Amino acid sequence: xxxxxxxxxxxxxxxxxxxxxxxxxxxxxxxxxxxxxxxxxxxxxxxxxxxxxxxxxxxxxxxxxxxxxxxxxxxxxxxxxxxxxxxxxxxxxxxxxxxxxxxxxxxxxxxxxxxxxxxxxxxxxxxxxxxxxxxxxxxxxxxxxxxxxxxxxxxxxxxxxxxxxxxxxxxxxxxxxxxxxxxxxxxxxxxxxxxxxxxxxxxxxxxxxxxxxxxxxxxxxxxxxxxxxxxxxxxxxxxxxxxxxxxxxxxxxxxxxxxxxxxxxxxxxxxxxxxxxxxxxxxxxxxxxxxxxxxxxxxxxxxxxxxxxxxxxxxxxxxxxxxxxxxxxxxxxxxxxxxxxxxxxxxxxxxxxxxxxxxxxxxxxxxxxxxxxxxxxxxxx
Amino acid sequence: xxxxxxxxxxxxxxxxxxxxxxxxxxxxxxxxxxxxxxxxxxxxxxxxxxxxxxxxxxxxxxxxxxxxxxxxxxxxxxxxxxxxxxxxxxxxxxxxxxxxxxxxxxxxxxxxxxxxxxxxxxxxxxxxxxxxxxxxxxxxxxxxxxxxxxxxxxxxxxxxxxxxxxxxxxxxxxxxxxxxxxxxxxxxxxxxxxxxxxxxxxxxxxxxxxxxxxxxxxxxxxxxxxxxxxxxxxxxxxxxxxxxxxxxxxxxxxxxxxxxxxxxxxxxxxxxxxxxxxxxxxxxxxxxxxxxxxxxxxxxxxxxxxxxxxxxxxxxxxxxxxxxxxxxxxxxxxxxxxxxxxxxxxxxxxxxxxxxxxxxxxxxxxxxxxxxxxxxxxxxxxxxxxx
Numbered sequence: 001x002x003x004x005x006x007x008x009x010x011x012x013x014x015x016x017x018x019x020x021x022x023x024x025x026x027x028x029x030x031x032x033x034x035x036x037x038x039x040x041x042x043x044x045x046x047x048x049x050x051x052x053x054x055x056x057x058x059x060x061x062x063x064x065x066x067x068x069x070x071x072x073x074x075x076x077x078x079x080x081x082x083x084x085x086x087x088x089x090x091x092x093x094x095x096x097x098x099x100x101x102x103x104x105x106x107x108x109x110x111x112x113x114x115x116x117x118x119x120x121x122x123x124x125x126x127x128x129x130x131x132x133x134x135x136x137x138x139x140x141x142x143x144x145x146x147x148x149x150x151x152x153x154x155x156x157x158x159x160x161x162x163x164x165x166x167x168x169x170x171x172x173x174x175x176x177x178x179x180x181x182x183x184x185x186x187x188x189x190x191x192x193x194x195x196x197x198x199x200x201x202x203x204x205x206x207x208x209x210x211x212x213x214x215x216x217x218x219x220x221x222x223x224x225x226x227x228x229x230x231x232x233x234x235x236x237x238x239x240x241x242x243x244x245x246x247x248x249x250x251x252x253x254x255x256x257x258x259x260x261x262x263x264x265x266x267x268x269x270x271x272x273x274x275x276x277x278x279x280x281x282x283x284x285x286x287x288x289x290x291x292x293x294x295x296x297x298x299x300x301x302x303x304x305x306x307x308x309x310x311x312x313x314x315x316x317x318x319x320x321x322x323x324x325x326x327x328x329x330x331x332x333x334x335x336x337x338x339x340x341x342x343x344x345x346x347x348x349x350x351x352x353x354x355x356x357x358x359x360x361x362x363x364x365x366x367x368x369x370x371x372x373x374x375x376x377x378x379x380x381x
Numbered sequence: 382x383x384x385x386x387x388x389x390x391x392x393x394x395x396x397x398x399x400x401x402x403x404x405x406x407x408x409x410x411x412x413x414x415x416x417x418x419x420x421x422x423x424x425x426x427x428x429x430x431x432x433x434x435x436x437x438x439x440x441x442x443x444x445x446x447x448x449x450x451x452x453x454x455x456x457x458x459x460x461x462x463x464x465x466x467x468x469x470x471x472x473x474x475x476x477x478x479x480x481x482x483x484x485x486x487x488x489x490x491x492x493x494x495x496x497x498x499x500x501x502x503x504x505x506x507x508x509x510x511x512x513x514x515x516x517x518x519x520x521x522x523x524x525x526x527x528x529x530x531x532x533x534x535x536x537x538x539x540x541x542x543x544x545x546x547x548x549x550x551x552x553x554x555x556x557x558x559x560x561x562x563x564x565x566x567x568x569x570x571x572x573x574x575x576x577x578x579x580x581x582x583x584x585x586x587x588x589x590x591x592x593x594x595x596x597x598x599x600x601x602x603x604x605x606x607x608x609x610x611x612x613x614x615x616x617x618x619x620x621x622x623x624x625x626x627x628x629x630x631x632x633x634x635x636x637x638x639x640x641x642x643x644x645x646x647x648x649x650x651x652x653x654x655x656x657x658x659x660x661x662x663x664x665x666x667x668x669x670x671x672x673x674x675x676x677x678x679x680x681x682x683x684x685x686x687x688x689x690x691x692x693x694x695x696x697x698x699x700x701x702x703x704x705x706x707x708x709x710x711x712x713x714x715x716x717x718x719x720x721x722x723x724x725x726x727x728x729x730x731x732x733x734x735x736x737x738x739x740x741x742x743x744x745x746x747x748x749x750x751x752x753x754x755x756x757x758x759x760x761x762x763x764x765x766x767x768x
Contacts, residue, residue: 244493
């Protein structure tokens with residue numbers, strides 16, 4: 001019998017225990033990967049292709065305060081600004097749903113292509129959206145969720161404006177990181193609400209990445225000390241400011257992950273020691289036969305490492321497969337749209353699995369090293 | 382005949398090393414479960430603990446939060462003298478027209494910014510909310526840009542100490558005092574004078590009306606009267622019911638807690654199984670002896686299940702104890718209802734702790750079931766022969 005065969009035989013001789021150990025490692029690593037990915041998605045949301053050139057402008061008091069529409073021509077004149085559109089949160093409830101299930105924004109339809117170019121639609125759909133007053137376009141995910149198609153009419157009751165509005169879907173777009181939003185005409189909203197002259201935000205595209213800091217500075221300065229001071233920031237900064245609102249969620253997920261890792265180490269280490277302690281007699285015989293401590297260490301380490309590696313492979317692998325090929329927005333009922341298992345997370349989880357295998361073999365190795373042959377031979381269980 | 386409980390107890394502690402690891406593992410699982418759920422409980426409690434049973438909240442129909450609601454001055458005048466509304470000693474109706482604005486403020490620890498609810502409140506509105514008391518400094522004076530912050534908000538946001546100044550848009554507010562909302566939703570708010578708030582933030586309309594009814598039996602009648610005015614399109618409901626419904630944020634936290642509990646409990650069940658199988662394996666002879674002594678298979682089965690349950694139950698208790706120091710600890714997150722920071726506490730209720738222990742016991746039961754069946758099925762003779 002070769003030495004690797006000996007180690008494998010040893011690891012699998014109590015098949016049930018081997019299976020249980022592997023599975024508990026697998027479950028824990030699956031959970032670890034899930035939490036890490038969730039944390040990443042929460043704190044570093046995915047970025048759109050066009051984000052590098054986009055600037056978001058909101059009321060300085062807070063996002064919930066509106067901006068006067070008269071700011072538009074002033075912003076458009078700022079050098080470096082390519083195209084500007086209003087972007088107004090409608091907060092509509094669809095059908096009899098309890099709350100809002102997808103976001104809707106009122107905007108300038110003619111600016112869609114220039115500002116949010118990554119939204120893919122046919123030419124025909126673009127033209128229809130630009131020219132029809134009550135037209136709206138929706139993201140692919142929302143369209144699939146509610147089985148909506150072009151030509152359908154939908155009614156939304158706003159939680160922000162005292163209106164209920166009817167729209168006709170003229171296009172279904174895809175290609176953005178979150179194909180869920182609905183977009184419609186700002187003019188249509190102004191008309192329905194009877195409150196023209198106010199918009200939610202301004203979103204714009206700048207001519208180049210170099211121009212961006214200057215544009216942001218100019219916009220902030222232009223409206224300083226007016227009745228509606230603004231905060232202009234890059235799309236990324238705007239997203240990150242949203243994340244800051246989540247408050248202590250990050251600490252929560254991080255501490256839960258640490259507890260998971262700790263529990264995992266504890267349980268697996270105890271299982272491993274159990275497996276070794278059962279074999280003290282055998283180890284004593286090996287010692288008596290002339291195997292050295294070093295070799296015994298290697299046997300124990302290889303066995304423990306092997307079990308952890310297999311468990312890790314199953315846990316990390318299934319998480320990877322599930323989140324890469326599964327429909328994550330369905331699984332989390334829309335909380336997450338993207339759930340990307342990055343190489344970094346894979347590496348971190350593998351590292352945890354490997355350290356686990358090594359750590360778990362330490363205690364039993366020490367015990368095995370310390371025992372004398374005679375004592376070991378006397379051990380019964 | 383059942384095995385004496387003492388036998389089970391002592392067995393749990395004989396192989397203490399393996400047992401300890403399993404008990405600790407289960408304890409950590411239970412601690413995580415209890416802590417995450419206690420966040421959801423804390424959020425719900427803060428909403429449910431808000432309001433006075435005699436008050437009615439009036440807001441725009443369709444709005445989900447006061448900050449997105451609007452009540453015009455005309456609508457407010459029409460409601461003021463409705464017959465069901467209580468009057469004070471001087472005959473003034475007990476009605477407060479508030480304005481609620483969300484303001485973006487930097488966090489105290491410098492990790493970013495968040496929206497905070499600023500409530501412009503009338504003196505009447507303060508009387509209608511007896512839960513709120515001043516703890517430091519003084520109340521704001523009408524006509525001045527002064528504000529009083531909840532002390533829980535003050536601990537989380539910059540420049541909120543008494544004497545500090547918060548700048549928002551073109552407005553600067555001086556903090557003149559701290560208040561305490563008695564663990565209600567008001568703990569997440571900043572208060573200032575209503576008229577001052579309307580001028581500082583350029584608002585014509587009010588956000589909501591808070592109305593005291595003379596007789597709580599007339600609450601429904603008042604609500605009906607207000608809602609029957611189709612042009613106004615307002616909604617009236619008991620203040621307590623209004624706030625109790627604002628618990629949407631708790632949903633995802635509960636989902637997270639349940640997901641963690643399910644996944645981690647699967648791991649814990651495997652661990653408990655391992656421990657129990659090892660225990661059965663080591664005690665093969667002992668089991669044989671018990672059977673020879675006349676104990677039946679089902680007593681052995683029950684005995685091992687009881688052992689598993691004791692083991693896990695201990696873990697559950699330990700887990701609750703680990704979680705307990707967090708009880709009452711204040712934390713905050715984004716409320717999905719008001720789109721602003723909601724401050725609340727970890728709340729470990731007796732029922733939640735009991736749930737944790739029950740959960741642990743379930744893990745123990747499931748983990749020991751198969752090993753116990755194996756123990757019960759051991760053939761007597763070969764068991765006796767085992768070394």
